[in-house]
Amino acid sequence: MFNSELPSQAQLPSSLQLLRSTLLAMIAAAAILVTVVLPAEYGIDPTGIGWKLNLTQMGIIKVQLAEEAAADRAKQTIDSAPPAVQALAESPAAPVTVAPATPVAAAIEPLPITELPEKKRDSLRLILGPGEPAEIKLEMKQGDTVKFRWSANGGSLNYNTHADRTKGSSHTYEKGRFQPGQQGSLTAVFDGQHGWFWRNRTDKAVTLTLEVEGDFLAMKRVI
Structure with a gap:
């Protein structure tokens, strides 16, 4: 059996160090969310960095494709509905x-x-x-x-x-x-x-x- 020595109290990180690491991780995650995730997934680019990296354009296209897919699904649902429901759904809107x-x-x-x-x-x-x-x-x-x-x-x-x-x-x-x-x-x-x-x-x-x-x-x- 291999036995290893437990770290001493002095070797363990202090509460202040743990808090600092947690805050840094939260800041890094927020930065990635704002500069990468939001532009690439939703076309939302509050900093302008996503546009320079061509992420915002990709996000806009994703949103447009999702809207088109939802519209296609809605149309298929209407097509399979009873005639009375189809007539109501196809009524012209402003x-x-x-x-x-x-x-x-x-x-x-x-x-x-x-x-x-x-x-x-x-x-x-x-x-x-x-x-x-x-x-x-x-x-x-x-x-x-x-x-x-x-x-x-x-x-x-x-x-x-x-x-x-x-x-x-x-x-x-x-x-x-x-x-x-x-x-x-x-x-x-x-x-x-x-x-x-x-x-x-x-x-x-x-x-x-x-x-x-x-x-x-x-x-x-x-x-």
């Missing part, structure tokens, strides 16, 4: 819009925007396969306004028009499911990144076309 919008035709026509030298204009076209996402952001200052139009060109897309502050919170302007397109205007509620997240929930490829014109510094594809 729409929430960014600005007065009109349906977008399949053909892309010139935007009815007055040509002004100080305004910027940009456009892009992407092909999204089944289940594929895309996110486009405009760098804008608070109060800046852009006119926009996007089209799924014969298909439909789920979308989330939102903004991310350079440091901290985010803001949702509007959401929609299985939409052929949209046009209207967007006014920045704060300095930061403003734009759209789309996902193709159909079983075929969709060509996404986006056109913007107005007060913005740059346009970039995030996803």
Whole structure:
């Protein structure tokens, strides 16, 4: 049998040392929670560190995917419900819009925007396969306004028009499911990144076309 000597009273940590170690561990855990866990899991970034590490963007996408999955489950539940319940669930609700919008035709026509030298204009076209996402952001200052139009060109897309502050919170302007397109205007509620997240929930490829014109510094594809 192996016998080891018990540590003496002097070798054991004191109550003050234990308290100090506990406080340090709590501070480290809180720092990890604020700078890593909240941005990566929920898109909440009070310090701005998560945005620099690309964790906040990942958290926003996770939240959006969870919302889409919940909506899909709710739709499946409604589809399997009795006809009376389906009729009640499908009753139209008051729409929430960014600005007065009109349906977008399949053909892309010139935007009815007055040509002004100080305004910027940009456009892009992407092909999204089944289940594929895309996110486009405009760098804008608070109060800046852009006119926009996007089209799924014969298909439909789920979308989330939102903004991310350079440091901290985010803001949702509007959401929609299985939409052929949209046009209207967007006014920045704060300095930061403003734009759209789309996902193709159909079983075929969709060509996404986006056109913007107005007060913005740059346009970039995030996803």
